[in-house]
Amino acid sequence: MVTMAVAGVSGRMGRMLVDRIDATEGATLAAVLERPGHDWIDADLGTALGGRPRGLVVGSDTDAALDAAEVLVDFTAPAATVAFAQAAARLGRGHVIGTTGFAPGDIEAIDAAAAAGATIVRAGNMSLGVNLLARVVEQVARALGEGFDIEIVEAHHRHKVDAPSGTALMLGEAAARGRGVSLDAVADRGRDGMTGARRPGAIGFAAIRGGDIVGEHEVMFAGEGETIALSHRATDRGLFARGAVRAALWAADRPAGHYDMMDVLGLN
Numbered sequence: 682m683v684t685m686a687v688a689g690v691s692g693r694m695g696r697m698l699v700d701r702i703d704a705t706e707g708a709t710l711a712a713v714l715e716r717p718g719h720d721w722i723d724a725d726l727g728t729a730l731g732g733r734p735r736g737l738v739v740g741s742d743t744d745a746a747l748d749a750a751e752v753l754v755d756f757t758a759p760a761a762t763v764a765f766a767q768a769a770a771r772l773g774r775g776h777v778i779g780t781t782g783f784a785p786g787d788i789e790a791i792d793a794a795a796a797a798g799a800t801i802v803r804a805g806n807m808s809l810g811v812n813l814l815a816r817v818v819e820q821v822a823r824a825l826g827e828g829f830d831i832e833i834v835e836a837h838h839r840h841k842v843d844a845p846s847g848t849a850l851m852l853g854e855a856a857a858r859g860r861g862v863s864l865d866a867v868a869d870r871g872r873d874g875m876t877g878a879r880r881p882g883a884i885g886f887a888a889i890r891g892g893d894i895v896g897e898h899e900v901m902f903a904g905e906g907e908t909i910a911l912s913h914r915a916t917d918r919g920l921f922a923r924g925a926v927r928a929a930l931w932a933a934d935r936p937a938g939h940y941d942m943m944d945v946l947g948l949n
């Protein structure tokens with residue numbers, strides 16, 4: 682049995698993770714965390730969720746949660762995730778990271794935590810479909826070259842706080858790898874006003890926010906006289922929870938390191 686803790690348990694993904702862990706053979710929910718000061722701190726999880734008490738109290742003490750659990754599953758916010766990774770390194774635990782919106786320094790800190798003893802699985806999207814799509818995007822970008830302009834369009838619900846989405850950046854990284862360039866050098870992340878003509882070789886991003894859209898991504902390769910579009914649409918965020926719990930089961934007996942969903946799915 683793999684013991685798991687969920688961070689950000691009251692959030693959209695936190696609630697999905699509780700249901701998924703409860704439904705997964707071989708996984709058990711051992712601790713749940715929320716941010717200090719949150720209404721749910723010290724409440725019974727079952728009661729906070731509107732059901733019967735289940736004898737699991739929502740806390741904000743990371744070390745206590747990691748004493749109880751082998752793997753922390755974390756869909757929260759960048760600063761919290763960096764601190765969780767450092768705690769996972771100190772205590773030699775697994776850490777599945779679904780959080781997006783990181784600054785470059787955050788990724789360096791997460792790399793350092795993996796080097797210092799945490800078994801980290803991080804992916805901007807935990808679904809099988811998006812990870813397969815990233816593989817296809819890399820191959821198409823490699824085959825087509827710069828005669829085709831790459832544009833990535835994503836759409837998410839009105840509450841999402843980061844843009845471009847973690848998935849869009851993952852797909853951009855895949856396209857850049859296919860072209861043999863660094864995404865940082867070619868990304869065009871926002872156009873407004875007199876932008877001038879498109880920069881040759883740019884990988885463009887556009888973000889739509891509205892309603893309850895779970896997550897939609899399209900990678901467009903626009904050439905002369907033809908356009909290829911590769912897309913993915915998530916219709917249920919339970920999809921991401923399934924991938925995250927699969928990653929947590931996988932991480933439980935892996936050595937420390939920084940892995941991604943391609944490793945979990947056996948696609949690397």
Ligand SMILES: NC(=O)c1ccc[n+]([C@@H]2O[C@H](COP(=O)([O-])OP(=O)(O)OC[C@H]3O[C@@H](n4cnc5c(N)ncnc54)[C@H](O)[C@@H]3O)[C@@H](O)[C@H]2O)c1
Binds near residue numbers: 688693695779921
């Ligand atoms: N990788 C994926 O497949 C995937 C899928 C969905 C969402 N996400 C990402 O997951 C993150 C969360 O998404 P959401 O829609 O659930 O957001 P949300 O705002 O509904 O939930 C985030 C939760 O984290 C909690 N939190 C913040 N700081 C904390 C701390 N220090 N300790 C404990 N809890 C803390 C918040 O109180 C909140 O309950 C976002 O970055 C989102 O982009 C990733």
Ligand SMILES: O=C(O)C1=N[C@H](C(=O)O)CCC1
Binds near residue numbers: 845895
């Ligand atoms: O709802 C979100 O927030 C999502 N975030 C991830 C991203 O940034 O790509 C995955 C899709 C849903």
